[in-house]
Amino acid sequence: MAVAPVHEDSYPEPVVARPSSGTAVWRVLLLALVFIGVAVGFSLMGDAVPSDMILLFLGILAVFGVFSLFALAAGLFRFVGGEDKRTVSRAIVDSLPYGAVVTDRDGKIVYANAAYADLSRDIAKGMPVGVPRLFASQPEASEAVYRLSRAARDGRTVVEDIRIGQPNGGTKWQRVSVRPLPAFEGDNGRSVIWSVEDISRDKESQENFYAELQKAIDYLDHAPAGFFSANSRGRIQYLNSTLADWLGYDLAAFEPGDLDLNEIVQGDGAGLLLGGGQDGTVRTEIVDLDLVRQDGTSFPVRLLHRAARLAEGELGETRTLVLDRSRAGDGNEALRAAEVRFSRFFNNTPVAIAALDREGKVVRTNAPFTRIFGLSTGERGIEGLDIASLIGEDSRAKLAKAFEEANAHRSEIAPVDANVRGEQQRNVRMYISGVERSEDSNEAMVLYALDTTEQRLLEEQFAQGQKMQAVGQLAGGVAHDFNNVLTAIIGFSDLLLIKHKPSDPSFGDIMSIKQSANRAAGLVRQLLAFSRRQTLRPQVLDIPQHIDDLTVLLKRLIGEHVSLDVEHAREVWPVRADLVQLEQVIINLVVNARDAMPEGGQIILRTRNVDVGEAETYTYRGMPPADYVLIEVADTGTGMSAEIMEKIFEPFFSTKELGKGTGLGLSMVYGIIKQTGGFIYPESEVGVGTTFRLFLPRHIPIEVEAPQKAVAAPIKDLTGHERILIVEDEESVRAFSARALSATGYEVLEAGSGEEALEVLDEIDGELDLLISDVVMPEMDGPALLKHVRQRYPDLKVIFVSGYAEESVRRDLEDDRSVEFLPKPYSLDQINTKVKDVLSGKQAEED
Numbered sequence: 001m002a003v004a005p006v007h008e009d010s011y012p013e014p015v016v017a018r019p020s021s022g023t024a025v026w027r028v029l030l031l032a033l034v035f036i037g038v039a040v041g042f043s044l045m046g047d048a049v050p051s052d053m054i055l056l057f058l059g060i061l062a063v064f065g066v067f068s069l070f071a072l073a074a075g076l077f078r079f080v081g082g083e084d085k086r087t088v089s090r091a092i093v094d095s096l097p098y099g100a101v102v103t104d105r106d107g108k109i110v111y112a113n114a115a116y117a118d119l120s121r122d123i124a125k126g127m128p129v130g131v132p133r134l135f136a137s138q139p140e141a142s143e144a145v146y147r148l149s150r151a152a153r154d155g156r157t158v159v160e161d162i163r164i165g166q167p168n169g170g171t172k173w174q175r176v177s178v179r180p181l182p183a184f185e186g187d188n189g190r191s192v193i194w195s196v197e198d199i200s201r202d203k204e205s206q207e208n209f210y211a212e213l214q215k216a217i218d219y220l221d222h223a224p225a226g227f228f229s230a231n232s233r234g235r236i237q238y239l240n241s242t243l244a245d246w247l248g249y250d251l252a253a254f255e256p257g258d259l260d261l262n263e264i265v266q267g268d269g270a271g272l273l274l275g276g277g278q279d280g281t282v283r284t285e286i287v288d289l290d291l292v293r294q295d296g297t298s299f300p301v302r303l304l305h306r307a308a309r310l311a312e313g314e315l316g317e318t319r320t321l322v323l324d325r326s327r328a329g330d331g332n333e334a335l336r337a338a339e340v341r342f343s344r345f346f347n348n349t350p351v352a353i354a355a356l357d358r359e360g361k362v363v364r365t366n367a368p369f370t371r372i373f374g375l376s377t378g379e380r381g382i383e384g385l386d387i388a389s390l391i392g393e394d395s396r397a398k399l400a401k402a403f404e405e406a407n408a409h410r411s412e413i414a415p416v417d418a419n420v421r422g423e424q425q426r427n428v429r430m431y432i433s434g435v436e437r438s439e440d441s442n443e444a445m446v447l448y449a450l451d452t453t454e455q456r457l458l459e460e461q462f463a464q465g466q467k468m469q470a471v472g473q474l475a476g477g478v479a480h481d482f483n484n485v486l487t488a489i490i491g492f493s494d495l496l497l498i499k500h501k502p503s504d505p506s507f508g509d510i511m512s513i514k515q516s517a518n519r520a521a522g523l524v525r526q527l528l529a530f531s532r533r534q535t536l537r538p539q540v541l542d543i544p545q546h547i548d549d550l551t552v553l554l555k556r557l558i559g560e561h562v563s564l565d566v567e568h569a570r571e572v573w574p575v576r577a578d579l580v581q582l583e584q585v586i587i588n589l590v591v592n593a594r595d596a597m598p599e600g601g602q603i604i605l606r607t608r609n610v611d612v613g614e615a616e617t618y619t620y621r622g623m624p625p626a627d628y629v630l631i632e633v634a635d636t637g638t639g640m641s642a643e644i645m646e647k648i649f650e651p652f653f654s655t656k657e658l659g660k661g662t663g664l665g666l667s668m669v670y671g672i673i674k675q676t677g678g679f680i681y682p683e684s685e686v687g688v689g690t691t692f693r694l695f696l697p698r699h700i701p702i703e704v705e706a707p708q709k710a711v712a713a714p715i716k717d718l719t720g721h722e723r724i725l726i727v728e729d730e731e732s733v734r735a736f737s738a739r740a741l742s743a744t745g746y747e748v749l750e751a752g753s754g755e756e757a758l759e760v761l762d763e764i765d766g767e768l769d770l771l772i773s774d775v776v777m778p779e780m781d782g783p784a785l786l787k788h789v790r791q792r793y794p795d796l797k798v799i800f801v802s803g804y805a806e807e808s809v810r811r812d813l814e815d816d817r818s819v820e821f822l823p824k825p826y827s828l829d830q831i832n833t834k835v836k837d838v839l840s841g842k843q844a845e846e847d
Contacts, residue, residue, distance in 0.1 A: 035061060098197035102181065103130060105153050105190045119196060131176060131194045138164050141174075148178050152192045155180040161199065173203045221251075226301075226322030232315040234261040234274055243322055248294035266290040266298050271370025273305055274315060289367060291322070300325040352428075352449035357442045360387045360403050364443075372451045374422040387447065391418035391428070399430070406434035406445045417452070427456045482520070483803030484730040486825035489517040491736035494828030498743075521825050538576045538676070540699055543607050543629055544568040550583060554590050561600035564590075569608035575629050576699040581672045588669050589633040589692050596637030596690065606632040610695065623679045627698035634691040640684040648682065718832040719745040722769035722839055726750050727757040727785065728801075729777045733824075737772065740828045741835060754780025758788055766793050770839060772822075775802035786819065797838055801826070 038057060093100060099116030103109050112120075112128040120128045132149055135141040144160040151158035157179040164172045175197045183189035220227060226243030230236050236259040244251040247264055261270035269289040284306045290298040304321040352369035354362050362385045369375070373390045375382060388396045395418035405413045413432050420426040431448040493514040500507045547566060555564055586605075593603045608630050615625040640648070649670045673680045677697050684690035724746050728734035731752070738748045749764070751757035754777060761768065771789060775782040782800050789796055803824040822834045 035064065098195055100196075101128060101131065101194050102191055103152070103194065105155065105192060107132065107149075107152070110191060116196065131178075131196065134196070135162065135164075135174075135176075138162070140164060144176070148176060148194075152178045152194070155190075155192070161203075171200070171203075172198070173200045175199045226324070228320050228322065230261055230273070230318050230320070231257075232274075232317070234270055235259070236261065236264070237317065246293070246299070246322075246324060247291065264291050266292050269367040271367065271375055273303070273307070273318065273320070274370070285364075288325070350451070352447075352451075354387070354447045354449075355443040356387065356403075356445040356447055358403075358407055358444040360399070360445070361385060362387065363441070369449070372426070372428060372449055373420055374426065390421060392421060395419065399432075402430075402432045403445065406432045409434045425453070427452045481803075483824035484733050486517050486521050488730070488732035488736050490514055490521075490825050490827050491733070491740060491831075493517065495736070495739060495743075498828075517825070538578050540574050540576055540701070541579055541582065542572075542574055543631065543696075544572050546579065546583070547586065547605060547607065547631075550586060554587065557587065557591055558594040558603060562594050562597055563602045565602065565604045567604065567606045569606075571609075572607050573609055573627065573629050573698040575696040577676045577678075577696060578672075582676075585669045585672050585694070586631070586633070588666070592666070593633060593635035593637060593690070596635055596639075601636040601689075604632070604634045606630075606634070609698075615695075620679065620681050623681075623695060628678075628695040629698060631694040631696065632691055633694075634689060636689040639686040639688050639690055640682075641686055645682060645684055718829075718836050720836060720839060721745050721747070723747045723749065723764075723767065724770045724772060724835065725757060725760060725768055727752075727754065727771065727773040727777070727782075729753060729774060733774075737831060740831055744832055746835070753777060754782075754785035754788075757785060761789070761792070766796075768793070768796060770797045770799065770835065772799045772801065772835070775800050799834060799838055 093111075094114040096113055096115055099113065099119045101109060101112040101116045107130045109128055109130060117128050120134055123129055123134060132145050135145050141162045141164065144162050148158055148160055157177070159175065159177040162174045162176055164174060166172055175195075177195045178192055181189075181191045181193050184191075221241035223240065223242055226240060226246055228236055228239035228243055235257045237256045239247075239249075239251075239254065239259075241251050244254065249259075261273060265273065266289065269287070273287065284304070287303040287305050289301065289303070291301050292298050302323040302325050304323070306319045307315060308318075349366065350368060352366065352372040354365040354369050357363055362382055365382060370382065375385075375390075388399055391399065395416060398414075398416045399418065402413050402416050416430045416432070418428055418430065420428055428449045429452050431450075433446050433448075435443060435446055437444050493510055496510045497507070497514070500510060547568075551564065551566060558564060590603060590605075597603075610628040610630045612625045612627055615623070615628060648666050650667065670680060673694060673696075679695045681693045681695075682690060683693070724741055726734055726737050726741075726748060728737065728750075729752055734750055734752070738750055742748050749760055749768075751760050754773075757771075757773070773782045773785055777785075782802075786798060789798070797820075798818070799820045799822055801822045801824055820834065820838050822831065826834075
């Protein structure tokens with residue numbers, strides 16, 4: 001207890017004497033006057049007074065002076081100034097129920113009130129002493145007194161409670177405090193006031209209170225019901241011993257905030273408990289659900305749950321009583337079991353259920369309702385909440401109409417599809433039905449809500465996939481037919497070049513035709529890349545090395561206003577991909593980044609490893625966790641909006657001006673990456689830049705792979721005499737191929753379809769050395785023709801030609817690896833070389 005403040009004028013000047021009463025003071029003064037009078041008489045009488053008498057008198061005066069000095073030092077006397085002014089202040093201080101003494105910082109007493117004098121009477125026989133001496137005989141008080149003395153010397157405020165043992169075995173408590181005093185008249189500001197108060201009764205009351213509180217806590221801990229309290233964020237602040245035993249937790253190791261409601265409440269029940277009413281209301285409800293033990297098992301409980309919301313809308317701490325329904329013995333087991341089954345069904349269903357009043361406000365809900373409508377955090381109250389405030393504005397009119405029909409008790413009410421408002425996009429389908437209102441309830445409607453977010457995403461993906469598949473099939477078909485045309489153009493150009501020397505005026509025109517056809521073949525490869533039907537030649541690649549090799553070319557492409565930085569992590573894993581196609585992907589992305597920075601900027605190429613653990617943390621849709629090599633192409637360009645990001649991989653979509661882009665670039669990139677088995681994900685922000693992330697599967701060789709074989713020298717002798725059958729439905733391609741092979745000495749037979757080819761084989765009785773067949777033909781395609789040929793002539797050599805990828809063709813060959821493949825468009829030299837290799841057996845040796 002702090003000492004009451006006392007005014008400066010409450011304290012007189014420094015002590016010189018302290019009489020025991022007013023009468024004693026007058027006696028001392030009278031005695032002093034007598035001595036003075038005697039001294040004056042001696043002086044007047046002169047020599048008439050004997051010298052012995054004078055010496056006796058001086059001795060008496062000396063004794064009196066010494067006595068006065070000792071009395072002054074002991075505090076028995078003091079000089080009094082302004083006595084009339086300070087009477088009220090002194091009376092107040094003397095009437096304090098605790099002892100108060102004023103000293104300087106060295107411990108010299110300036111003033112002590114009556115209560116303090118009573119405390120020190122037994123120690124100093126009536127004379128006040130300093131506080132340190134007051135407790136000098138109490139060893140248990142030494143440390144506290146030392147701290148108090150230090151505080152007095154430093155002019156600080158300190159309060160100490162000192163426990164003092166009594167001879168009878170009891171305990172006495174003293175509260176001692178010291179604090180500095182402001183300067184007063186005759187003082188230099190170095191005075192402090194000490195207070196000593198007996199607080200034994202307060203301590204006894206406090207100990208009794210703690211004892212009773214401990215008993216109450218013990219009663220609550222060992223009650224036959226569980227109890228817990230959680231804060232507004234769902235962190236459990238307290239649970240009793242009974243509930244801890246049920247859940248399998250060690251209460252001694254429990255700390256407030258260690259557990260979350262989601263850890264002990266099954267399903268979406270935590271969100272239900274964090275609902276509560278609206279602002280400033282207190283709600284107590286009965287909730288039946290399952291709790292989860294530490295070992296993962298569950299058991300049914302009934303919760304008497306009390307939740308209050310403050311006026312500001314924030315949820316206060318909840319109080320929940322838990323009854324274990326699996327152990328209840330209420331005598332009606334059938335009814336109890338039915339209630340448990342219903343509560344589990346009601347709160348564990350994936351459907352959100354809510355009872356509404358006529359205006360569409362929530363009366364009560366089940367647990368999934370809080371999750372589906374984004375209310376599981378407890379930031380908003382559930383009871384009395386308007387359902388319309390939870391969905392987007394575009395669906396509120398339909399919901400209001402459904403409420404009108406439900407209140408009118410219509411039997412069939414159309415469901416309402418809506419978007420749930422919140423940070424995460426969520427779609428719901430709501431079914432509303434009317435119910436008969438009872439007198440004791442305001443429930444007028446029941447709402448059932450299904451979370452259709454994943455279904456909506458799947459529908460959008462399916463629609464996008466169908467569109468992409470249709471465009472891909474169209475692109476692949478166009479590319480296949482165009483390859484037939486290009487094969488004829490390139491082939492007949494080669495035939496013309498044989499007859500025309502470089503000095504011939506027509507030679508340059510023919511070369512221009514062939515070069516244009518080759519450029520068109522490049523466009524066809526882009527179409528095939530988009531449709532994922534181009535021919536890939538995968539090989540094991542060291543990505544950083546190949547990117548470094550591209551750096552010179554890339555810097556030339558991007559110009560001087562754009563800087564290119566390349567960053568490689570250490571020991572990047574190898575990948576298996578087509579080098580030419582992968583270089584085309586990187587070049588395309590870098591060029592697009594350059595075009596996005598017309599005023600200049602920076603492009604960063606990064607490569608690093610992404611292990612399966614890191615891949616699990618990504619939220620990219622469709623990418624399974626695995627080991628990947630990540631290639632990032634980042635720029636500081638203009639960025640793209642969300643609307644453009646949704647369309648960048650669509651064919652023929654381009655943000656460039658008319659005539660400056662085909663719109664096939666990113667769709668081709670997408671097709672190549674997907675056909676390689678990888679994934680590509682863009683991230684962009686308007687005004688900041690764009691980053692493309694390419695994830696390529698890590699290649700782990702089963703055994704040490706042999707280095708690639710050196711490319712064989714071109715075969716100079718391409719002539720032959722064997723019999724060859726060409727099966728091709730495109731007449732121009734068939735005519736060129738037949739002329740090309742006939743010119744080198746082969747005997748060539750032709751067929752326009754699969755059925756015609758079988759007839760030719762029957763006519764020649766199978767005497768054939770090589771069959772060259774197109775893959776895509778009407779009526780009977782190449783793979784179907786191959787089945788008939790293998791039944792009759794199992795050893796016949798076969799070459800398939802196609803504008804599609806070799807891998808897609810081989811999937812239809814039922815693992816017949818003896819069939820060779822020649823991609824369209826092909827030149828005169830390519831078909832002659834392929835035929836010579838197959839007939840001579842060199843191709844088989846290389847395989």
